[in-house]
Amino acid sequence: MMNKKEKIVHAAIEVFREKGIEKTKISDIVKIANIAQGTFYLYFPSKLSVMPAIAEVMVEKTITAVKNEVQEGAAFTVKLTQVIDAIFKITCDYREILALIYAGMGSTEHIKEWETVYEPFYSWISQFLNEAKSSGVIRDSIHVERTSKLFIGLVESAAEQVYLYDSKQDDQASIQKAEVLEFLKYGLGIQE
Numbered sequence: 001m002m003n004k005k006e007k008i009v010h011a012a013i014e015v016f017r018e019k020g021i022e023k024t025k026i027s028d029i030v031k032i033a034n035i036a037q038g039t040f041y042l043y044f045p046s047k048l049s050v051m052p053a054i055a056e057v058m059v060e061k062t063i064t065a066v067k068n069e070v071q072e073g074a075a076f077t078v079k080l081t082q083v084i085d086a087i088f089k090i091t092c093d094y095r096e097i098l099a100l101i102y103a104g105m106g107s108t109e110h111i112k113e114w115e116t117v118y119e120p121f122y123s124w125i126s127q128f129l130n131e132a133k134s135s136g137v138i139r140d141s142i143h144v145e146r147t148s149k150l151f152i153g154l155v156e157s158a159a160e161q162v163y164l165y166d167s168k169q170d171d172q173a174s175i176q177k178a179e180v181l182e183f184l185k186y187g188l189g190i191q192e
Contacts, residue, residue, distance in 0.1 A: 005043045007033040009057060012050040016100045021048070052113040055101045059121050062090045066124065076137045079128070080184060084155055084177050091159035092173070099164055122148045132188070139189030147188075155180055 011033035125148035
């Protein structure tokens with residue numbers, strides 16, 4: 001059972017997808033969420049203030065997809081490929097919502113919340129890289145926290161180039177993934 005805030009977030013995703021950010025009214029969101037308009041304002045001061053909550057839902061989906069894709073005990077390069085695959089799949093499956101989030105958060109003061117929203121994902125990738133560093137699989141000089149942000153930025157950006165900007169380029173995904181993998185192998189100094 002969803003709580004009221006979750007209902008608002010899921011309704012906002014639905015309405016934003018259908019009408020776009022500009023044409024969406026709070027009354028549209030509360031109608032779908034089946035709550036009173038005053039209730040909306042208890043959680044969010046404006047329609048754009050829902051964006052960080054939508055972004056959180058997407059980051060949670062991404063982390064879950066990555067965890068489900070990555071096989072324990074696999075070689076680091078295999079795991080790396082699985083992380084890339086999971087991020088590309090999420091970006092493909094949720095391209096409209098991701099485009100909305102970027103449009104909505106990029107045009108508001110909420111851009112500052114981006115790092116907070118991404119913290120759990122940075123943390124997971126940091127742990128993933130730390131394990132590889134401890135095992136001597138990647139170069140010892142790596143700064144794990146900083147590299148986790150670069151890692152996520154690179155992979156998400158590469159996926160977005162295929163799915164958000166070149167909508168006719170789905171066949172380019174495998175080429176793009178291979179390039180990202182090669183780039184990361186060199187950057188991380190993989191010794192497998």
